[in-house]
Amino acid sequence: MQKEAANENLCCSAQEVPVIDLGQDEATAAGQVHSACLNTGFFYVAHHGVDEALVKQVFEENRRFFSLPEQEKRRILANESNRGYTPMSEETLDAPNQTEGDTKEGLYFGREVPAGSEDAHLPLHGPNQWPAQEVLPKYKQVTQAYFSAVTALGMRLLRLLALALELPAEHFDPMFSKPMLFLRPLHYAPRKSHPDQGIFGAGAHSDYGMLTLLKTDQHPGLQIWSKGQFVDVPPRDGMFIVNLGDMLERWTNGRFRSTLHRVVVDGSADRYSIPFFFEPNFDTQVECLPSCCSPDHPPRFPPTTSGQHLLDKYAQTHANYDAGAKSGSIPVTLEG
Ligand SMILES: O=C(O)CCC(=O)C(=O)O
Numbered sequence: 380m381q382k383e384a385a386n387e388n389l390c391c392s393a394q395e396v397p398v399i400d401l402g403q404d405e406a407t408a409a410g411q412v413h414s415a416c417l418n419t420g421f422f423y424v425a426h427h428g429v430d431e432a433l434v435k436q437v438f439e440e441n442r443r444f445f446s447l448p449e450q451e452k453r454r455i456l457a458n459e460s461n462r463g464y465t466p467m468s469e470e471t472l473d474a475p476n477q478t479e480g481d482t483k484e485g486l487y488f489g490r491e492v493p494a495g496s497e498d499a500h501l502p503l504h505g506p507n508q509w510p511a512q513e514v515l516p517k518y519k520q521v522t523q524a525y526f527s528a529v530t531a532l533g534m535r536l537l538r539l540l541a542l543a544l545e546l547p548a549e550h551f552d553p554m555f556s557k558p559m560l561f562l563r564p565l566h567y568a569p570r571k572s573h574p575d576q577g578i579f580g581a582g583a584h585s586d587y588g589m590l591t592l593l594k595t596d597q598h599p600g601l602q603i604w605s606k607g608q609f610v611d612v613p614p615r616d617g618m619f620i621v622n623l624g625d626m627l628e629r630w631t632n633g634r635f636r637s638t639l640h641r642v643v644v645d646g647s648a649d650r651y652s653i654p655f656f657f658e659p660n661f662d663t664q665v666e667c668l669p670s671c672c673s674p675d676h677p678p679r680f681p682p683t684t685s686g687q688h689l690l691d692k693y694a695q696t697h698a699n700y701d702a703g704a705k706s707g708s709i710p711v712t713l714e715g
C-alpha cells in the first residue's frame with residue numbers, strides 16, 4: 380500500500396530500530412516494545428528461543444526449493460486459499476512507483492486447515508500445498524517445525540504487546556485460538572534494484588496484519604521509511620526483525636506504527652528471507668482499544684474484524700479478488 384512517497388535513495392542505518400532482549404524480565408521488555416511501537420514499529424528481538432540450527436535448515440530447504448525447475452515449482456501454484464507458489468515478478472507491491480514486478484518469488488504456507496473441516500470454507504483458510512516428497516524429502520517436516528517455533532515466538536510477543544498497551548499479558552491469547560498464520564519464504568533474484576528506474580526487490584508497502592516476524596539471510600536489503608527517507612535495517616546475527624502491520628495501527632487508533640518498508644538489493648547474490656505473518660482469528664473484533672481512545676482522541680476507524688480488515692485491504696489492491704465466493708484466481712498477499 381502507498382503511504383507516502385517512495386523513490387528516495389537511502390543512506391544510513393536505522394539507528395532507531397532497537398534490539399530487544401527477550402531474555403530479560405517481561406516488564407522491562409514490554410517497556411522497550413512500547414517505545415519501539417510508538418516510534419517506527421520495527422524492532423529486533425534477541426534471545427527469542429527459536430533454534431538457530433532449525434533456522435539454518437529452513438533456509439537450506441528453501442534454497443533447494445527455489446533452485447528447482449520452474450515447472451516443478453509451478454506444480455503448487457498459489458490457490459484461492461493463499462497457499463502455494465508465487466512466481467518471480469508476480470507481485471507488484473507499489474505499482475505507481477514500479478516499472479516491473481518485485482524481483483522475487485515466494486511460497487505461502489498457512490495454518491493447516493484440512494479440506495472439509497469446520498473453517499475450511501473461510502477465505503484464507505484451507506490445506507497447504509507442499510513440494511513433492513520425492514523431490515524435497517525434508518521440506519515439509521522442517522517447515523512445520525519452524526512454523527511451530529515462530530508461532531510460539533509470536534505468542535510471547537503478544538504478551539509484550541498487551542503489557543505495552545496496559546492490558547493483562549493474556550489479553551490477546553483467546554484471539555489466537557484459530558489464528559491466521561502465514562509463513563512466506565522468499566527468494567530475491569540477483570538483480571540490482573534501481574529505485575530511480577522503478578526496479579525493486581520488493582516495492583514500498585506496509586504489512587496488512589497485526590505482527591510480522593522476519594528472518595533474513597546475511598544479505599541486506601530491507602529499508603524502512605523514517606524521517607523523510609528510506610534507511611537500512613540490516614540483518615543481525617541470530618535475531619528476528621519484528622514489525623507491526625496496519626491492523627495493529629487500526630486497533631491502537633494510530634498510536635502504534637505500521638511503517639512503510641521496501642527491499643532494495645545490490646544484485647551481487649541471491650537473497651532469501653522468510654516473513655511470518657501473525658494474525659488473529661478471522662472473527663476477532665478489531666476496534667479502538669480503550670487505552671487508545673478518549674474524548675480528545677476519538678476512534679479514527681470504524682470497528683471491523685480481523686478477517687474483514689484483511690479482505691478489505693486485498694480488495695483495495697486486487698480489483699478481481701472475490702473473497703465472498705472464495706474463488707479469486709489471483710493469489711492475495713499479507714503485505715500491501
Ligand atoms: O524480505 C524482506 O526483507 C522483507 C519482506 C517484506 O517486507 C514482506 O514480505 O512483507
Ligand SMILES: [Fe+2]
Pocket residue numbers: 584585586640714
Ligand atoms: Fe513487508
